Ligand code: SF4
């Protein structure tokens with residue numbers, strides 16, 4: 105056992121209101137420089153939808169992540185030998201057209217336009233070339249377009265859904281969508297790191313944050329192709345790749361990352377988990393249906409004396425251990441099992457987990473009267489408006505069991521609380537539901553509290569990072585304002 | 601170019617000057633501005649023509665340059681290889697084919713930079729200087745290959761000894777004095793390219809990532825080294 109610590113995350117999708125505050129918080133801090141305008145280290149997608157970049161989940165096109173070949177874990181897009189031949193031109197590299205061309209408006213024209221019969225307008229101009237452009241896509245372009253034949257119907261996660269289910273997803277009065285906020289997953293088996301020919305990408309040993317060493321990146325762009333979540337971005341101006349840094353300068357000073365801090369729906373949780381680094385490769389090579397469970401076994405019980413001893417042996421600080429014991433992520437993922445990894449079949453072992461959203465059909469209308477379906481307890485989970493298979497393609501490598509388990513437990517908790525506070529539901533029924541959902545009243549209470557009543561300190565249990573001695577901290581933060589934000593004080597100028 | 605002073609300058613002074621600038625400036629740049637070392641790839645902005653230009657160019661130039669380096673280090677072996685005419689023809693033709701591949705790729709790259717507006721937006725003066733020098737150099741190379749054949753033989757017999765005399769700090773210009781003008785120009789332009797390299801994007805050649813081939817797949821950096829697992 106090789107015990108390491110990782111700052112892990114949970115996003116509770118049932119609470120996301122799709123306000124994009126998180127994206128804006130991130131953009132304002134990190135990606136408002138030339139060459140980064142098109143990047144969204146945090147973005148919020150409408151599901152079903154095509155996402156950003158367009159259809160990023162279609163690995164037949166993008167070749168991201170890992171696959172198992174004769175029992176061997178291999179990158180889909182590259183390998184050590186392939187790199188020699190593909191370094192001049194990366195065949196799996198997405199281009200700006202897969203994202204969008206950033207633009208601004210010619211505001212000066214509003215002031216300088218000669219007198220004429222019409223009001224002057226500010227026409228869009230490309231932020232790359234400065235020329236007038238015709239806008240064809242933009243950030244968050246398919247926002248709220250659930251049911252759209254252009255976007256929703258081209259979601260790669262619709263694979264395996266029956267024609268009926270697909271039709272139901274876009275039927276005018278029943279169409280349904282939910283939000284899917286995404287950042288880099290700071291994976292345990294990051295394909296971005298594994299693909300970098302320069303060794304510029306690395307995982308921080310102490311907290312597992314995945315970073316690009318900007319001084320060593322040479323713009324070979326293997327990582328952009330290799331990350332299956334398309335959370336590696338190429339800065340076309342400086343010729344370097346950039347990614348979400350989990351706001352490590354904020355974490356190191358005890359603050360939550362900007363997107364977490366600003367989250368309006370309070371859907372985001374962050375905390376340390378301890379994991380067994382010696383088994384990553386074995387777990388990542390498991391078969392599809394075992395992956396979710398196998399990844400859970402990587403995460404270790406921070407109260408287990410053996411784990412604690414292993415952690416101490418590896419130099420994990422007591423304060424980090426204590427933080428791991430209070431981690432909300434550990435509760436959601438390992439104890440309650442209601443938070444699931446996104447697309448675990450890419451085998452990067454993501455460390456961001458999602459509580460799948462509920463969309464049960466509570467009642468339906470027939471001949472003008474409303475019929476409640478709820479006596480059947482759980483049947484509505486299987487008849488969710490978002491088909492289980494769709495959620496399973498996102499969060500269970502195609503296997504519905506994990507998603508069903510998480511949704512049943514969530515529903516049972518609601519009924520239990522409803523029996524307690526509103527009283528229009530029989531407590532006996534609620535308790536039966538809890539039992540059937542593999543949940544005790546105490547657990548239900550804990551889930552309820554961490555979901556609904558959670559304070560800032562409940563959601564973000566940030567370990568002391570013990571990087572006080574880091575030299576960056578002795579420097580004037582204002583000097584960094586025009587810098588790249590990567591810990592060195594020079595402007596991100598393009599090399600010649 | 602028969603003037604001995606000019607000869608002296610071009611073939612005994614310029615090479616040292618170029619090497620001096622090259623080493624000093626690349627090392628300084630690497631230490632002071634490591635951020636500026638990048639391939640500055642523009643594939644993200646335009647994909648298709650990038651393939652048809654940059655792939656032939658790189659395959660061509662890598663092969664041709666390797667040929668020059670081999671001839672420099674192993675002149676005797678090259679001469680031995682060439683001792684049978686058939687093998688000489690094979691070598692010369694292959695080299696010419698790769699040279700032509702380089703020209704085609706380079707022309708494609710230049711055309712792409714001129715016509716794709718997004719790519720033009722990330723092109724600066726140095727890029728044009730580099731492209732112009734490379735084009736001139738590669739065209740000269742192909743010209744020499746066609747009109748002064750059996751270069752693989754006379755490179756080993758004349759250029760290699762000359763270059764080695766430079767390495768030994770006792771330039772022996774006897775070897776170069778008799779060379780055709782095109783060859784001389786090719787040599788001088790090579791020095792010029794070496795001299796400007798540190799100020800251009802060409803530095804990416806120096807940071808070609810060979811350690812990738814033998815490093816461990818995953819990279820972890822510790823702020824404090826972890827205690828050795830007992
Ligand atoms: S999500 Fe992508 S960029 Fe982030 S660690 Fe995983 S593979 Fe790397």
Ligand code: SF4
Pocket residue numbers: 119120121122123124125126127148283285366367368369370371
């Ligand atoms: S800020 Fe929170 S609630 Fe709003 S879109 Fe982002 S994740 Fe969802």
